Every structure is written in structure tokens, then in C-alpha cells.
Amino acid sequence: MARRAEANNRLDDAARAGWLYYVAGRTQDEIATIMGISRQSAQRLVSLAMAERLIKVRLDHPIAACLEAAERLRERYDLRHVDVVPSDPGSSSTTVGIAEAGAAEIERWLKLPEPQVLAIGTGRTLKAAIDQLPAMECPQHRIVSLTGNIGLDGSAAYYNVIFSMADAVKARHFPMPLPVLASSAEERAVLHSQSLVQVALKLGAQANVAFVGVGELGPDAPLCQDGFLSQDEMGQLTKSGAAGEICGWMFDHDGALMAGSFNDRVASVPLPSRDNASVIGLAKGRRKYEALRAALKGRIINGIITDEATAAYLLNA
Amino acid sequence: MARRAEANNRLDDAARAGWLYYVAGRTQDEIATIMGISRQSAQRLVSLAMAERLIKVRLDHPIAACLEAAERLRERYDLRHVDVVPSDPGSSSTTVGIAEAGAAEIERWLKLPEPQVLAIGTGRTLKAAIDQLPAMECPQHRIVSLTGNIGLDGSAAYYNVIFSMADAVKARHFPMPLPVLASSAEERAVLHSQSLVQVALKLGAQANVAFVGVGELGPDAPLCQDGFLSQDEMGQLTKSGAAGEICGWMFDHDGALMAGSFNDRVASVPLPSRDNASVIGLAKGRRKYEALRAALKGRIINGIITDEATAAYLLNA
């Protein structure tokens, strides 16, 4: 209790310092005087406010190039939602920019007064976006995970994002108490017959919007890195024409879901219908180009949040 | 057209530079390199993005609204100290929040190494604040009560807070060995001539800061509940335009101290000069709105600790 109160006080101070710095435009020296602390402490509070994401910065200007690329992408692939953020050529991050933009779009949905069903995939990009969400109270909505949250060893998978989201957003959350991949189609059927899973499956079908990462394939794919797929299996998949995956669902270079053994074992909730729901993919970077192109071509997704460079590729492809 | 396009390009560049700076976290030097311009130009673009409000900064913390309200209150009423705490709509307490905030502010004064004279009023709110004070040793300060501590029946009045404060804070305390109200102006003069009272009066005039409650008037006013005022007297006061009281001093809806019999009988120490001292009122809640507004308008107080809802009223009044 005391500890909690102190932590809150510190965050309050951080918020106050951040407000004075970013909103009121005071210098850290002034803030130190105002708050009766040393300049260094003021600096720490300001940077704490940033680290704790108390301060949110967003760009409110349609950069012409991004906007134009977005418009052309929308037409080219008949998309419901397009967000193109500036590229940062020097950065190797695969999330900077689209995490913020993704969070903004998720927030937009969460702010709707009408009850919504939001479906959430998994992956590093989505995790980064979720981490940008502010604390919100939205009891009217329901949030369902599209993929299982159980790793190979039975532990909760790290990049299953619904738990991170539950921390920030007060709404009913429905995780998928399943592994990502069943050992066989039969096992999947058994798993899916569980009542808890049935709830998630039904909600997934009702989703108004889904936010998903887009996974590339290849030796360095996240699915391999996290141990869900052996290099052998990955090799077979790419050899048989797989171009990428979303929530585990493999699709080929035309964006058609691949028939066959692998997809029969994927335990994820089927992606919501692209006719009724927005399925928004978050991804950028050279390695995802081809997977994104295929997903867009096959209308696996009907919305995208990406960066300029990736948008340029998708327009020229 | 050309000019417009150029202006747009410039804003585009500004937006891009602002994005790289605030979202991607690059330094202006890096931005200069990326965009192929000089560092100074990058700096200009970033600052242009701010000036044009392309970059929007917002604070995502419960106290954000409080800070904003506080800033506006400070400007609106030219205040030295403003503290706005979050409202708790579900709570009927008239003290929760401001008690803690008040205690924090009192503590801040008590922690000053330079000797201070702190003046303390009375009332439930102030009592609640004092009760939040930690044990402290501050022999350098002096604390004086602004109001008498003798009740109608000769006993010590419960809500005279200086004794509670003496329990927690080791500093010299100067109570007022008087009733709140004398029976006449003449009696008050006699009472005030006592040497013990003279000490308190002199200290009160020297006070660096005063913490006071703000009392509303009406049938349910604390002054009535505690038996200091009959319903008849209260009725006369409100009929003659009284809007509230601080330490017993009645003021009208413009915050002017009321001339006449009642204030002539108030035995309290006069409020310290608002030119030299901070006089900080602690109050919140619907019933205190009008009294607070008047006190602020007439500069009876030049500091306030209240909650968001009350602040909103005071800003709209």
C-alpha cells in the first residue's frame, strides 16, 4: 500500500514534470525550481515520463509522400485502412513508427462507444504496438486472441500479446488456451471442441476488426527463432510455395491459404471474414516485402500499417 | 501554386523531421544526415513542426486534466499555488484527495530549512489534512492557529487543528486561547488585548503561509452544525449577501469581507496579507463551489487545493 502509493506519487511527479516540460514548455531547471527538486531529478522525472509512456507524441500532418503512397495502396489493393509512416533509413528496428501508428488505430477502435469485438494476433510488431497503448477503460468491448498462448514447453508464449493488452485496456479479454500448432488435424479438432476455445472461436468469427502481424518465412523467420518450426519443416513449406504466414496460417505467393498438412494443424482462430471485418496487418521492412505483397494480393488482409519504403515496394511489385 | 507547393514541401519536411525527432528518437544531427541538410536546418524544421502544431504531445496520466485545470485556475485567479487532485465521482467524502495533497503542501513548507511561520485555520478538511502529516522535527518553524480553540461550552473545539498538528510536528505551536466568536466587538477588543493572544496576532501577521478551510453558509453549514451560529443568525447573514466564511470571516459573493456586526465579533487572527504570504484554501465539493468562487474572486485566498470537478466549476463560473 505504502509502496504502491509511493510508486504512484513518483509517476504523478513524472507526469507533472513531463507536462511542465512538453506541454507548458518549461525548462528542466524551471521544473526543478517549481517542484523543489534538483535539476537532475527533474530530468529523471521527465525521462521517466517518457519511459513510462505517460507522454504521447503523435504527428498530425499528412506527409504528402506518405499520404499519396497510402492512397495508391488503397486503390491498388482495395483496402479499407492504410497507414504509411515515414521511413527511417538508418534504423534497423522493425517496429519503430508502425508500433505508434498501430496503437493509434487500435485506440481509435477502443474509443468507439458502440461495443466492438477486437481480434488480436501475435508477434513482435504487434507487441510493440500494444506497448504503446495508454491505460483505457472500455467495458463495452471484447478482445479476443487469434492465436494460442501456449508455447512448445507449455509456458505462455512471450509474444502472445493479449495479456500485455489486458494490462493496459480494461475490457473483457479472451485468450486462446491452446498451443499455436497442434500435432495433427485430429488433435486440433479435439482441442477446438473445448468450451473455452469455442468461446474464442465464436468471438473471432464476430470480430469487427483484427490486428495481425505478418510473418515472413525462411531460415530466420520468427516461427523458427521461437522454435515452433524446425528448419526442415520450414524448408518443406517454402519449397511447396509458402510465402508468409499470419497467425500461423500459411499462404502462397498469390496469397491463397495453402491446403495441406500444416494449415490443418494450425490451432489459431480463423481470420475474420474480410467482407465484414477489417483485418489490418502491421509490418514493414525488407524481409516482409514478399509476405506482405502476397497477403495483400490474396486479400488475406484488407488493411495495412507500414512505412514508406515498404509501401513503395508494394506499389512497384 | 508554386509557392503553395513549396510551403507544403516545407511542412512536409517539417513533419518528416518532427517524426524522426520525436517518434523515431533521432538526434537533429542524424536527421540532417538522413535528409541531406545542415543540422541547423534540421533544427528549424523540428521547431517549425512544433510551431505549426504538427507534433501533438499529450500526457496520458490521470493527473493530466488536473494539471491543465490547475494552470488555468492559476491564470484565471492569479494564484500563487494551485493543486488540483483527481475527482473521485463515487466518493461522497469532502476530504479524500485534498487531505493528502494539503498534507503534502504543508510538508513541503515544513521541510524548508529557513524558519517559517505557518498559520493554520480550522475545519474538517484541514483536520483531515493534518491527520495525513508524518511525524516531523522542525524546530526552526513556528505554527500559529488563526482561530480560537475554545468552543461555546468552554471546551476545546474539536476541529481546531493546531493540537492535532502539534502531535505530529515538533515545532513551536501557538494556539489561540479564545472562543471563535466574541459576544460583541468590545468583548473582542478585551480578549485581543491579552498578552497570549497578542503573540498569536503578531505571529499571524508575520505568517509566510496560511492553510485555511473554506466554509459554506446555509442551514447545513458547519458553523451551524457545531452550534456556533443559530439558524436565525445564519438566515440573516445569507439574506444580507454572505457567500462563505474563512476562519469565521464572512464575505459576500464578490469576496469582499462584510462590514457589520458579525465580522466585528469574529475573534480570529486576521488573515495574513495576500501580498506577502500564501493563503491557501482547501476545499472541494458542490456545497463549497460558491464560497470558493467568491473567496477567489475577492482574493481572500491566493492559493487553492481542490479537485477536478470543483476546478471545472471555478473555471466556468
Next chain:
DNA sequence: GTGATAAGTGAGTAATTGCCCATGAGCGAA
């Protein structure tokens, strides 16, 4: 109590940013 650990603080310093100023390019008017 006591030592280990974690968290916070202030000083000092390097990095970064904000601002003034002289310069020169662009442009319209004489």
C-alpha cells in the same frame, strides 16, 4: 542488529539543442 541489494541523489561532463548573426540566393520593382 547487520549486511546485501536496490533505488535515489547530486556533481561533473559530454552531447545536444536553441538562438543570433552575417551571408547570399531569389524575386519583384524601378
Next chain:
DNA sequence: TTCGCTCATGGGCAATTACTCACTTATCAC
């Protein structure tokens, strides 16, 4: 063409901010 005006530019420098380090304070298990 030339003058006068405006405005972006980069250099230089002072102000501000970020970061490291040594030290203090608080907490907790023993």
C-alpha cells in the same frame, strides 16, 4: 540591369539536456 527586400542557410556560441559515477538512503532477508 540594379536595387531593395525577404528569407533560408550555416557558423558559432550559449543554454539546455543526457549520461556516468560515486555516494547516500531505504528495504529486506537473515
